[in-house]
Amino acid sequence: MxxxxxxxxxxxxxxxxxxxxxxxxxxxxxxxxxxIYPKRLVFDGSKRLQEINLSNNGIDTARYIISIVxxxxxxxxxFEMIDHPEPGQHFADKNFRFFPRNVVLxxxxxxxxxxxxxxxxxxxxxxxxxxxYLRAEKEEKPRGEEKAAKDPSSISIQLEPVFGISIPxxxxxxESTMELALSKVDFQLENDTIPTLTFDxxxxxxxxxxxxxxxxxxxxxxKKTGATSILNYNTxxxxxxxxxxxxxxxxxxNAVRHVRLLLPQKPEIDYHKGALRVVYKDQSGKVIKLAQxxxxxx
Numbered sequence: 001m002x003x004x005x006x007x008x009x010x011x012x013x014x015x016x017x018x019x020x021x022x023x024x025x026x027x028x029x030x031x032x033x034x035x036i037y038p039k040r041l042v043f044d045g046s047k048r049l050q051e052i053n054l055s056n057n058g059i060d061t062a063r064y065i066i067s068i069v070x071x072x073x074x075x076x077x078x079f080e081m082i083d084h085p086e087p088g089q090h091f092a093d094k095n096f097r098f099f100p101r102n103v104v105l106x107x108x109x110x111x112x113x114x115x116x117x118x119x120x121x122x123x124x125x126x127x128x129x130x131x132x133y134l135r136a137e138k139e140e141k142p143r144g145e146e147k148a149a150k151d152p153s154s155i156s157i158q159l160e161p162v163f164g165i166s167i168p169x170x171x172x173x174x175e176s177t178m179e180l181a182l183s184k185v186d187f188q189l190e191n192d193t194i195p196t197l198t199f200d201x202x203x204x205x206x207x208x209x210x211x212x213x214x215x216x217x218x219x220x221x222x223k224k225t226g227a228t229s230i231l232n233y234n235t236x237x238x239x240x241x242x243x244x245x246x247x248x249x250x251x252x253x254n255a256v257r258h259v260r261l262l263l264p265q266k267p268e269i270d271y272h273k274g275a276l277r278v279v280y281k282d283q284s285g286k287v288i289k290l291a292q293x294x295x296x297x298x
Contacts, residue, residue: 033058034105034134036165039247040210043096043117044172052113052132052167056105063104063137066113068093069166071131073251076258088253092128092171095120102137115169125174126206127252135164168251170208178205180250182278182293187271195263195271197243199278201291203250203257211282211290213245215261218275218294239277240269248280273297 035055043050056062070091072082085091098115105111115132185199203209216239242263250257263271279292 055110093130131166178207180291
């Protein structure tokens with residue numbers, strides 16, 4: 001998953017703001033005029049070298065400095081930078097290298113960033129994660145174009161936005177014991193008008209999860225006595241797709257991810273009856289169902 005980072009410098013103090021991007025309609029994402037693909041790298045086999053494609057889709061030349069940062073995911077999907085791993089979390093920074101360390105891209109130019117594993121033979125089974133961070137370098141003005149100095153007795157504050165993107169680099173060693181389940185599925189009409197679905201994705205095991213969420217409305221005729229599944233209902237029509245969210249991750253060591261979705265209003269949907277089906281799917285071509293659950297509307 002790509003994470004956008006916005007950095008603001010205020011009298012030499014650096015403030016970082018991480019936002020998790022969960023609505024990614026395409027396979028690449030633009031930060032400013034920078035296009036990046038793929039959104040994440042996973043080393044889980046014999047492959048020792050992978051590539052990240054960087055493209056400048058703008059009309060100006062751009063320079064990016066590339067480094068490594070460590071990130072912790074919160075239960076709501078937001079991120080914060082950390083210096084030391086939490087219990088159950090392992091950094092990957094000592095086991096991969098990348099080149100080049102900075103790139104200059106002219107308009108419509110592209111370049112490949114190569115990431116290579118090393119010193120992995122002694123790693124214990126489990127998952128190791130660090131993030132490559134691409135920071136846009138401030139554009140310096142040519143001499144003679146600087147603004148005139150202001151009155152030295154006045155007080156001024158200059159905010160300089162510096163943008164960046166982080167990409168997870170994940171190394172997986174050994175067999176995966178990861179399991180997922182959905183829980184606490186709840187539906188509310190917020191303010192009596194806004195259809196809102198909330199649920200938790202629960203993770204156990206030694207690996208992170210990464211997939212897509214889909215929500216369907218299932219029209220139903222009536223419930224059989226003791227029914228606990230949509231399969232025990234007589235459906236009165238085909239399921240209607242309501243919402244989809246791509247790229248939902250649950251990184252180790254997190255055990256839960258809280259999700260809140262606003263659902264659309266459609267004339268063919270009655271949010272007072274029927275059911276909602278929630279499915280968390282793998283992004284592989286096999287479309288593996290990682291977890292699913294449902295809620296009956298009333």
